[in-house]
Amino acid sequence: MASRTIDGPGSGLGPLVPGKPRPTPIRRGRPKAPIPKGLAASLAVFLLLSVMLVASRPAAAVSGTLEVMYDQLHWPIALAFAPDGRIFFATRYDGRIMIIENGTVLSTPFYQFDHFGKWHDQGLLGLALDPSFPNEPWVYAYYSYNETVNGPDYNRIVRVQATGDTGGSMEVLLDHIPTGVWHIGGPIQFGPDGKLYAVIGDSYNAANAQNLTSLAGKVLRLNPDGSVPDDNPFAGNSSVNPYIFTYGHRNNFGIAFQPTTGDVFVTENGPTCNDEVNRLIPGRNYGWGPVGFAATAGVCPSPPSVNDTNQDGPDPVLPLVWYTPNIAPTNAIIYDGPNFAPWHGDMFFGTWNTRNLHHLHLAPPLYDSVVSDDIVTTLPDTDLGGVLDVEVGLDGAIWLTSQTSIYRFYDTSPLPIASFTTSPTRAFPGDAVIFNGSASYDPNGSIQSYAWDFGDGFSASGVVVSHTYSTYGEYEVTLVVTDFDNLTGSETASIRVLALPSALFAFGPPRPLEGASVTFDASKSTDPDGNISEYRWEWGDGSDPSLATRSVADHTFAKFGAYLVKLTVTDTDGLTDSTSASVRVFAPPSAVFTFSPASPHAGQVVTLNGSASFHPDSQIVSYEWDLGDGSTGTGPIVQHRFSAAGSYLVALTIMESEGFTATAYDTLSVNASYPPVASFAVSSALVSPGTEVTFNASQSTDPQGSILAYTWDFGDGTTGADMTTVHAYPDSGA
Numbered sequence: 001m002a003s004r005t006i007d008g009p010g011s012g013l014g015p016l017v018p019g020k021p022r023p024t025p026i027r028r029g030r031p032k033a034p035i036p037k038g039l040a041a042s043l044a045v046f047l048l049l050s051v052m053l054v055a056s057r058p059a060a061a062v063s064g065t066l067e068v069m070y071d072q073l074h075w076p077i078a079l080a081f082a083p084d085g086r087i088f089f090a091t092r093y094d095g096r097i098m099i100i101e102n103g104t105v106l107s108t109p110f111y112q113f114d115h116f117g118k119w120h121d122q123g124l125l126g127l128a129l130d131p132s133f134p135n136e137p138w139v140y141a142y143y144s145y146n147e148t149v150n151g152p153d154y155n156r157i158v159r160v161q162a163t164g165d166t167g168g169s170m171e172v173l174l175d176h177i178p179t180g181v182w183h184i185g186g187p188i189q190f191g192p193d194g195k196l197y198a199v200i201g202d203s204y205n206a207a208n209a210q211n212l213t214s215l216a217g218k219v220l221r222l223n224p225d226g227s228v229p230d231d232n233p234f235a236g237n238s239s240v241n242p243y244i245f246t247y248g249h250r251n252n253f254g255i256a257f258q259p260t261t262g263d264v265f266v267t268e269n270g271p272t273c274n275d276e277v278n279r280l281i282p283g284r285n286y287g288w289g290p291v292g293f294a295a296t297a298g299v300c301p302s303p304p305s306v307n308d309t310n311q312d313g314p315d316p317v318l319p320l321v322w323y324t325p326n327i328a329p330t331n332a333i334i335y336d337g338p339n340f341a342p343w344h345g346d347m348f349f350g351t352w353n354t355r356n357l358h359h360l361h362l363a364p365p366l367y368d369s370v371v372s373d374d375i376v377t378t379l380p381d382t383d384l385g386g387v388l389d390v391e392v393g394l395d396g397a398i399w400l401t402s403q404t405s406i407y408r409f410y411d412t413s414p415l416p417i418a419s420f421t422t423s424p425t426r427a428f429p430g431d432a433v434i435f436n437g438s439a440s441y442d443p444n445g446s447i448q449s450y451a452w453d454f455g456d457g458f459s460a461s462g463v464v465v466s467h468t469y470s471t472y473g474e475y476e477v478t479l480v481v482t483d484f485d486n487l488t489g490s491e492t493a494s495i496r497v498l499a500l501p502s503a504l505f506a507f508g509p510p511r512p513l514e515g516a517s518v519t520f521d522a523s524k525s526t527d528p529d530g531n532i533s534e535y536r537w538e539w540g541d542g543s544d545p546s547l548a549t550r551s552v553a554d555h556t557f558a559k560f561g562a563y564l565v566k567l568t569v570t571d572t573d574g575l576t577d578s579t580s581a582s583v584r585v586f587a588p589p590s591a592v593f594t595f596s597p598a599s600p601h602a603g604q605v606v607t608l609n610g611s612a613s614f615h616p617d618s619q620i621v622s623y624e625w626d627l628g629d630g631s632t633g634t635g636p637i638v639q640h641r642f643s644a645a646g647s648y649l650v651a652l653t654i655m656e657s658e659g660f661t662a663t664a665y666d667t668l669s670v671n672a673s674y675p676p677v678a679s680f681a682v683s684s685a686l687v688s689p690g691t692e693v694t695f696n697a698s699q700s701t702d703p704q705g706s707i708l709a710y711t712w713d714f715g716d717g718t719t720g721a722d723m724t725t726v727h728a729y730p731d732s733g734a
Contacts, residue, residue, distance in 0.1 A: 062342050062413045062485060064398075066377045070105060071405040078127035078187065078331075079391045079399055079406070080139070086165075087393075088139060089406065092123035097139060099165050110139070111160050111167030117144030117153045121201075122179060125186030126157075130224060131194055137162040138224070142188045142198055144179055155179045157188065157198055157222065173226025174243065178203040178216040183251040187331050187389075191257045191264065195229055196222045197245065199252035199266055206293035209248050210285075210313045212240040217288065219252065219266060219280060221245040233283030248286035248313050254332035254349050254390070258367050267329035267349050268319070273300030274309040275326050276319035277349070277360065279368055287316025300324065320370050321360065328352035331389045334367075337396035339411035342485040348376070350387025350400060355379040357387060357400060357409065377409050416442040416483040418491040426573075427497050429472055435479070436464045440491075442483040453478040455495075472499035472529050499528040501571040503579040511658075514560040514585050520567075523551040527571040538566040540583075560587035560617060589615040591654045591664035601704055602645045602673040608652075611636040613664070615656040626651040628668070645672040676702035692728045695720070 070076075075092035082088065087100040088110065095116035096109040113124060126142030133139075138159040145156050155177035160167040173196075178184075183201030190196055202208045202217035209217025212234070220243045223229050234240035245264075254267035264280040268288075273296060278286055289312025295301065296308055304324040310316045323329075332349035345367050347360040356378050361371040379387060385403030393399045397410040419439040427433045437450045452460045454467050455475035469475065478492040505522040512518045522535050537546040537553050540563035546553055557563060563585060568578040593610035600606045610623050613636070625633035627640050628648030642648060648670060653663040679701070683694035697710050700723075712720035714727045 062340055062376075062411065064340070064376060064409050065412045066380075066400075066407055066409045069399075069406045069408045070100065073105075073404055073406065075123070075388070075403055076401045076406055077123070077125060077388045079389050079401060080127050080129045081391065081394050081399075082129060082133055083394075084134060085394065088127060088129065089401070090124045090127040090141065092125065092388075093118045095124050095143065097124075097127065097141065097160070097167065101165065106165060108165070110162070110165060111141075111170075113141070113143055113145075115146045117146045117179065119144075119153075120181045121184050122153070122155075122181075125155075125184070126188035126198065128188045128190055128196065130159075131190050134162065136224075139167060140173075140188060140196060142186065144184070153179050155184055155200070157196070157220075157226070159224075159226075171226070173222060174198075174215075174220070178205075178208065178214060180204045183216075185252050187253065187255050189255050189257070190224075192259055192262050194224070196224060197255055197264065198222070199249070199255050201251040202249065202288065206250070206288060206290045206312075209250065210289040212244060212247060215241060215243060217247060217249050218244050219246045219249065219255070219264070245282055246280045246284055246286060248284075248288050248316060250288040250292075250309070253328075253330045256332040256334045256347060256349075258334045258345065258362075259336045260345060260365070261367055263367065265320075265332060265334070265347055267332050269328055270309050270322075270324075270326060271296040271300065272298075272326060273304050273324040274306065275323040275329050276309070277321050277329065277332075277347070277370075278317065278319045281317060284317045285313040285315065286310070287312055287318070289313055320368075321373060327354045327356070327358075328386065329358070330387050331391075333390050333392050333398070335392060335398070337392045337398075339396035340398075340413070341487045344486070348390055348398060350390045352386030352388075355383070355386040355402075357390065357398070379407070413485065413487055414443040415487050416440065416445075416447050416481045416489040418479045418481045418489045420477075420479045420491060420493070422477075422493075422495055427469065427495065428500070429469055429497060431497075432466050432468050433495070433497075434464065434466050435477065437479050437481065438463050440479070440481045440489075442481075445484045447481045447483050449482045451480045451482070453480075469497040472497045496529075498573055498575060500575050501525065501527040501530075501532055501569050501577045503567050503569045503577040505567045505579065505581070507565070507581070507583060511660075512557065512583065512585050513588050513660075514557055517554050517556050518583065518585075520553045520555065520565065521551065522553075522567055522569065525551065525567075525569045525577075527569075530572040532569045533572050534570040536568040536570070538568075540564040540566070557583070557585040560585045586658060586660060587616045589613065589620060589654055589656045589660055589662040591652050591662040593650070593652045593664060593666065595650075595666070595668050599669060599671060600642065601671045602643060603641055604670075604673070605639050605641055606668065606670075607637065607639050608633070608650065609637045610652045610654065610664075613652070613654045613662070615660075618657040620654045620656050622655045624653045624655075626653075642668070642670040645670050671704070674703045676700060676707050687729070689730055689732050690728050692726045694724065694726050696724045698723055 076089045077092040078090040080088040089098050095113040097111045099106045099110050122144035124143040128140040130136040130138040139162050140159045142157050146153055157174040158170050158172050160170045180203035182204040185199045185201040188198045198220040200215055200218050208214045221232055228235055228242040232242055234244050235242045251269040252266045256265045266278050268276040287310030291312045292309045301308055306322050310318055328351055330350040330352055334347055335343045346362050349358050356375045359374050359376045363369045363371050383402045387400050389401040391399045397408045400407040420435055420437040423434045440447055450463050452465055455477050474494055474496050476492055477495050480488055480490045482488050504524045505520055507518055507520045535548050539555050541557055563583045564580055565583050566580040568576055570576050591613045593608055596607040623636050625638050628650050648668045650668050651663055651665050655661045679699035680695055680697035710723050712725055
């Protein structure tokens with residue numbers, strides 16, 4: 001297979017070597033002055049130890065997959081991702097800016113440049129979108145321009161106004177940038193400072209790199225409108241071109257910005273040796289020029305030295321890393337996307353000769369030194385070219401381009417697996433809950449940290465942690481595990497902190513009697529985080545418990561006494577609560593009374609006796625009589641004369657010491673009253689004064705009973721009693 005080059009004779013982009021890449025050792029910059037042998041030996045040991053220390057650091061176990069997104073293209077040398085999802089790309093030798101929209105390459109170019117130069121290194125080389133695109137609808141380009149058919153060629157930086165998918169008017173921002181067959185650079189990028197940077201080769205004239213009036217061999221810095229930024233290092237210096245940011249460059253093909261520090265990094269192609277990655281310091285010299293050109297003409301010195309290509313001009317800044325043999329580094333990025341977590345802040349660049357994507361691990365927090373260099377992917381053998389552009393896509397993948405294709409390298413690193421358990425499984429407010437994440441694991445390494453979010457505003461770290469919830473509720477607990485590669489995995493699970501139900505009941509009547517139904521009402525029982533599903537009543541009287549889903553139950557106590565009634569409620573979580581209350585059941589008093597005589601006559605004294613009334617567990621404290629004729633009485637025994645014959649409903653109401661009453665009723669029949677019949681006999685109707693006369697009333701009768709008393713009036717002013725009596729009249733008379 002014939003070798004291909006994209007640079008001129010003796011260039012660092014060198015020939016394309018098919019097949020697998022060769023090892024590319026990292027070389028760090030050394031002092032320009034010769035090093036004494038003893039010191040050199042000491043430094044060699046030091047560097048060996050440094051390499052050993054770097055090698056001992058566990059590598060980030062990131063894995064990715066390279067896939068072809070678009071092929072059969074013609075030199076897609078630069079990509080630009082629009083916030084709206086469109087991808088702009090430049091075709092080097094066609095002079096076209098194309099658009100990919102919704103996964104399809106639009107057939108109509110966004111813009112076609114005319115008077116377009118495309119000899120060897122020339123072409124459409126750089127592409128960038130305004131930082132506020134599409135609100136600021138400018139698309140920037142760096143390309144080679146033929147002023148006339150056979151006239152002078154030069155490069156220019158322009159911007160094209162976008163209207164949808166079509167480019168409109170073009171503005172030239174910086175013109176007459178030196179060009180040539182080789183070494184004219186290419187990429188342009190906006191930095192985090194909002195300025196446009198352009199990397200320009202020396203136009204295959206090493207003297208240009210040290211000539212501060214020439215734009216060749218420089219990194220340039222412009223305002224978006226093409227004017228010179230006031231803070232450019234040479235602004236206001238009439239002897240220096242004010243666009244110059246750094247100088248002393250041979251042929252830069254890549255530029256990248258560290259978003260945290262704002263530092264600028266470039267890749268630079270050497271001659272037949274000493275490809276470089278440089279960190280730019282505004283206004284500084286990077287050492288390429290005629291002396292270095294002469295020293296490396298044809299072939300680089302052996303052994304190679306970083307000073308071979310860094311010896312022109314004042315105080316050259318040495319590269320972060322350098323490569324011999326050549327790898328031909330192309331465009332670069334500092335990764336700050338959402339994926340490839342271990343690579344955040346690291347630099348990536350493509351290579352033309354070896355067709356690789358290199359990864360430089362930069363040491364935080366300054367990111368100004370290289371810890372390690374490794375190759376993360378290589379273009380497939382079926383792709384004849386090397387890597388042209390490297391960009392971070394909106395999807396977080398690293399996008400690459402080659403002569404014919406656009407690739408996407410996406411993260412397929414296995415994430416750590418977060419897993420945890422809780423104990424106890426049924427927690428209550430105030431309980432210490434143990435969260436155990438020891439079941440978490442990392443498929444290709446080890447977990448370094450465990451971060452817990454308990455869902456109530458509190459957090460913790462550690463494999464096993466304890467947490468107490470102050471209130472019941474459902475909480476989303478999240479465990480985030482981070483592995484050695486800074487990849488994370490998470491698990492979220494709900495934990496319910498349960499609330500116990502509260503049992504409460506009332507009953508009525510509050511002073512129930514034996515044999516009477518008592519209603520028990522548990523409707524005031526509550527469950528803060530659910531519902532009560534069952535009510536269990538234990539009556540305390542030896543009867544079977546009652547189970548119900550209703551909150552109201554009825555029960556009859558057969559005998560008076562004190563009973564401890566217990567209610568147990570069960571909620572929908574199976575949790576229970578119980579409460580008890582003493583229920584005193586009373587026996588009713590019994591009122592009874594008798595009449596004497598049982599069948600009285602009107603006017604006859606009747607004795608009413610209620611002393612046989614009783615109460616089994618207390619004393620009777622009052623007796624109230626209603627005699628049925630409007631008369632009343634009190635006390636256990638009363639007497640009363642009913643003045644008229646008739647039926648009288650007599651009521652006795654008794655009250656015992658607890659206030660319970662009982663009333664007994666009975667009807668008393670009072671008979672009518674008939675007077676007795678008086679009749680008497682005299683022993684002699686004629687007697688002498690002083691002679692005793694016997695009076696005998698035994699013949700008197702009582703139709704309704706017996707005569708109780710006899711009263712005599714002898715007619716002489718004296719009286720007598722008894723049924724038979726004797727009286728003597730002292731004087732004669734009738």
